[in-house]
Amino acid sequence: MNNSEPPKSKRMKQKDDSRRLLIEAAVRCFSRNGFHKTGIVEIAKEAGMSAGNLYRHFPSKDAFIIALVEEEQRHALSKMEFKETEKDPLGQILTIITSCVSNPVYPMDQRLWIEILAEASRNKGVRHVFNQSDIIMRESFKNLLTSAIHEKQVDPDYDVETLSLWLYALIDGLIARTATDEQFSFDHHMSQFNQLIRQALKPKEFQ
Structure with missing residues (x-):
């Protein structure tokens, strides 16, 4: 044979x-x-x-950037689906944020992700792919946020669309801080960051 x-x-x-x-x-x-x-x-x-x-x-060179955006998307989505049945969806969101900031998908680093963000702001083709990827990623975040509301981890008065935007803005900002500030260590501040997010989002009845 x-x-x-x-x-x-x-x-x-x-x-x-x-x-x-x-x-x-x-x-x-x-x-x-x-x-x-x-x-x-x-x-x-x-x-x-x-x-x-x-x-x-x-x-083209643009095709490299597009491939990197798509690879980051696949990598992050696989993490979002991995623990779908867990009873701590907000914890899963925080884990994903930590991973995106601390460990961009190989072979990228934080500096290159900033380069991609900058190119997306200038280049219409790259921006389109970046925005399409952002929509897909935030859709998964919205699903997790909906689960977090069901588990009474997030106040039901919050709009999950708006929350997903804010969370992704946080990711971009934290990546930029990590890339530009050698004194900043997200891993060092991670526990307090998680505490702040949980406190900010939890239902009013538990505040």
Whole structure:
């Protein structure tokens, strides 16, 4: 019996491996020089590939940013679904916030996420993908917030749409603080942050 992997699957794996290699090379270049000072040829050289081979996977620099946004989205959504049945949905939200701030999905770091935010503010195509991802992510947050209201962790008078916006604004701000302030350690302040959020959101009857 032939247990070898089908040729098509091997080709797909090679394609995925090449794509991953290019993303990691782009991340190193973007982090080192910034998005606009990095050229396609530089990324290809960093990855040990020809520019022609790179274009088969990524037709433009924007495509790298879009791929990173989508990967961050997949990574975060997998965390949101992992503990769906737990009785502490607010705790799950806080865990997700901590993870997003402290450990952006490999191979990104906080500085590169700020670079992506800046590019989304200038580039219509990147902004569209970023906003679409934001809508999907906040929808999951809204589901968790609804569960938190059911578990009497969040005041039912709060609007979950507005809360999801504020929570995501907090994530962006904390990532920016982590990226720019060497003295700031979110892990160090995390317990007090969690306490503040729980206190701010809990039902009035328990305040």
